[in-house]
Amino acid sequence: MDFRSLFTRKSKTSDIATQRLKLVLTQDRFDINEESMKKLQFELTQVLAKYFQFTMNSVSMSLKLDGNSYVLMADIPCGRINPEQ
Amino acid sequence: MGKVIVITSGKGGVGKTTSTANIGTALALIGKTVAIIDADVGLRNLDVVMGLESRVVFTSMDVIDKRCELEKALVKDRRVEDLMLLAASQRNRKDDIKPEQMKDICERLKEEYEYVLVDSPAGIEQGFHNAAAGADEAIIITTPDVSAIRDADRIIGLLQNQGIDGINLILNRLSPTLVRKGNMISKNDVLDILNIDLLGIVPEDTGVIASTNRGVPLVHNEGSPGADAYMRIARRITGQNIPIPEMREDNFFSQIINWFSRKN
Numbered sequence: 001m002d003f004r005s006l007f008t009r010k011s012k013t014s015d016i017a018t019q020r021l022k023l024v025l026t027q028d029r030f031d032i033n034e035e036s037m038k039k040l041q042f043e044l045t046q047v048l049a050k051y052f053q054f055t056m057n058s059v060s061m062s063l064k065l066d067g068n069s070y071v072l073m074a075d076i077p078c079g080r081i082n083p084e085q
Numbered sequence: 086m087g088k089v090i091v092i093t094s095g096k097g098g099v100g101k102t103t104s105t106a107n108i109g110t111a112l113a114l115i116g117k118t119v120a121i122i123d124a125d126v127g128l129r130n131l132d133v134v135m136g137l138e139s140r141v142v143f144t145s146m147d148v149i150d151k152r153c154e155l156e157k158a159l160v161k162d163r164r165v166e167d168l169m170l171l172a173a174s175q176r177n178r179k180d181d182i183k184p185e186q187m188k189d190i191c192e193r194l195k196e197e198y199e200y201v202l203v204d205s206p207a208g209i210e211q212g213f214h215n216a217a218a219g220a221d222e223a224i225i226i227t228t229p230d231v232s233a234i235r236d237a238d239r240i241i242g243l244l245q246n247q248g249i250d251g252i253n254l255i256l257n258r259l260s261p262t263l264v265r266k267g268n269m270i271s272k273n274d275v276l277d278i279l280n281i282d283l284l285g286i287v288p289e290d291t292g293v294i295a296s297t298n299r300g301v302p303l304v305h306n307e308g309s310p311g312a313d314a315y316m317r318i319a320r321r322i323t324g325q326n327i328p329i330p331e332m333r334e335d336n337f338f339s340q341i342i343n344w345f346s347r348k349n
Contacts, residue, residue: 012267018274021231025238025278 030063030070037061044074053079087118087195090202090322091220093244095236097207099228100257103293103303104315105204106134108224110302111319112200113168120159120169120198122190124216125206126182129173136163136300137170146174149186155193164305169198180211184218191219200322209243217244222251224284228258229270238279253284255318260289261332272332285318287311288332 162168205216263269290311
């Protein structure tokens with residue numbers, strides 16, 4: 001038995017459970033399928049195309065886990081602003 | 086016009102059927118008219134938990150297939166007035182019933198009864214969708230562990246998607262001692278994670294096993310911690326403002342008192 005373990009308090013298993021649960025639920029709640037993701041990307045760029053000029057296949061979008069929440073990252077290289085805006 | 090409440094959990098074995106039997110019985114004990122539907126087609130159990138297995142003649146399948154009238158298929162409880170059970174067919178499968186058929190039964194029952202409780206099967210498949218089809222409100226049962234809470238979250242998402250507003254939580258089998266020792270997720274953490282309203286907490290009560298053995302719902306055993314918790318839950322369902330007490334640990338003296346007051 002490790003002598004030091006007598007003095008360091010073990011972390012509570014309930015805290016471990018809560019942390020694991022929070023992470024797993026974040027993943028579950030944002031379990032978006034590829035098709036919906038493509039649809040979202042298409043619809044989003046439709047709106048953006050009214051304002052900016054850009055090529056559709058230069059757009060990249062992804063969901064990234066940042067700490068305890070998901071962040072939607074969109075990389076859209078923009079050209080000019082559309083003149084009518 | 087009554088209210089249809091689906092009792093569900095996602096995960097199996099967290100106490101759906103026990104809770105349905107007890108809430109239904111508790112509502113009837115405080116004078117409400119109650120019909121309980123077992124929606125677990127193929128794996129029915131509510132009849133045995135309520136001690137009515139010998140009285141079941143017809144099932145919801147017989148009503149749907151028009152082999153018998155709805156009123157005739159309802160089984161009267163042995164102990165309490167105005168408590169009825171509509172049993173599930175044991176021969177059929179969950180996808181033999183369609184959501185619209187279940188909804189129709191719920192609609193008809195809520196014209197006659199103040200509360201219609203639907204005991205949902207575990208899972209998120211057809212059986213769950215059938216059970217939730219006619220629901221006005223939902224009660225989610227969970228135990229304070231990672232798997233049950235994860236599944237509860239999934240179910241809450243599906244119910245919200247269906248447009249059900251009143252979704253309340255019952256936290257089942259909470260052990261205050263384990264929470265204090267840091268070995269069980271606390272009430273506040275569960276509520277924080279699931280973000281829905283708490284309807285009640287049912288403490289771990291070994292009396293449940295004896296009550297299921299006998300086929301007499303726990304609420305008949307007045308004074309046991311589980312029975313009291315279900316009675317409070319029933320009163321809250323009827324709109325009474327009953328605060329949720331903090332769970333107390335069993336100490337030496339309370340155990341002695343319990344020992345003497347036990348009726349068994």
